[in-house]
Amino acid sequence: MKKLLLISLMSLASIGVAHAQKSILNNPQNKAYFGARLSIDASIPGDVKYTVGNASVSTDPFGTGGGLSVGGVYNVPIVANLYVEPGVDFYYHTNSINVGNFLNEEFSNSDFKNRSLRKFGMRIPVQLGYHFDFSPNTSFAVYTGPVLNLGFSNDYYLTTKEKHDIEFHESGSMYDEMNRADLSWRIGVGVNFLKNYYVGLSGDIGMLNMMKNKTDGMKIKMHENGFQLTLGYNFK
Numbered sequence: 001m002k003k004l005l006l007i008s009l010m011s012l013a014s015i016g017v018a019h020a021q022k023s024i025l026n027n028p029q030n031k032a033y034f035g036a037r038l039s040i041d042a043s044i045p046g047d048v049k050y051t052v053g054n055a056s057v058s059t060d061p062f063g064t065g066g067g068l069s070v071g072g073v074y075n076v077p078i079v080a081n082l083y084v085e086p087g088v089d090f091y092y093h094t095n096s097i098n099v100g101n102f103l104n105e106e107f108s109n110s111d112f113k114n115r116s117l118r119k120f121g122m123r124i125p126v127q128l129g130y131h132f133d134f135s136p137n138t139s140f141a142v143y144t145g146p147v148l149n150l151g152f153s154n155d156y157y158l159t160t161k162e163k164h165d166i167e168f169h170e171s172g173s174m175y176d177e178m179n180r181a182d183l184s185w186r187i188g189v190g191v192n193f194l195k196n197y198y199v200g201l202s203g204d205i206g207m208l209n210m211m212k213n214k215t216d217g218m219k220i221k222m223h224e225n226g227f228q229l230t231l232g233y234n235f236k
Contacts (some may be wrong), residue, residue: 009134027133035198035234038070042227043119044091048211051219062117065095068124085116085127085143095121097156114159117174121151125186137195142188147204149182151175166217176212183208190230198232 047063059073078084095117129143142154154175188202206223213220 011056024132024134026080027056029136030081030083031236032074032076033234033236035073035232037069037071037073037087037089037230037232039089039091039228039230040066041069041091041093043064043095044225044227045210046096046206046225047106047225048093048220048222049089051221052217061098063098064118065093067091071123071217073125073127073232074076075234080217081131081133081172083129083131085125085129087125087127089123089125091119091121091123097158111160112158113161114157117154117156119151119155120153122148125149127186127188127226131192137193139192141190141192141200143190144185144187147184147186149184151180151182154178154180159187178210178222179206179208179212182206182210184224184226188228192234196234196236198230198231198234200228200230202228202230 043065047058047060049056049058053090058154063145069091071087073087075085083093092158097115097117099112099115104105111178125145125147127143127145129141131139133139144184155171157171158168166229168203184206186202186204188200190200190202192198204226206225208223209221210224211222
């Protein structure tokens, strides 16, 4: 009798584990939904590298900056808990300018009261991901995929401090020197909780050269990377 009871308990336990694993990895209740997203972004330009023949030199005219982005996604189940999630967001970022490297002159960053790069544009990510459903209201997701970045404006602003004898103000578009379009690769994780709420972390690795090569014999390269802390609401 005891042996029969033990076997029955073990069978029930194994069925429960199997059912839990199935619900975690393959939720039959998966449905497509829209989601709203708000992100705090870090914008991380790489060094600018100048190459002539076998000689090269690098400089860092743009500092790390950041901003905000707002947009939405559409989550579409594929099979099991695998999904594809296209989206769109609009961003506004600012970066500092290392003035001496930017102007190729003997200026110090402290000589300027304004030395910023201001960028506004649109990103179109298409993410492939998989989520693990630990309860009807809680899941964890990993995802990756390309992000198309289209810049609307990319302007620099330089203004010296009034206490200096030389008064200087200049602004203009960086699109004379830089490209508007970029393609990056995003890797991220996210948590859905309380059914409708979302928080995620992701990073973008720039894949295209953002500098225009207008000088014969000289190649100029720079890649832009990014990082996002994202909050969201899913309309399920």
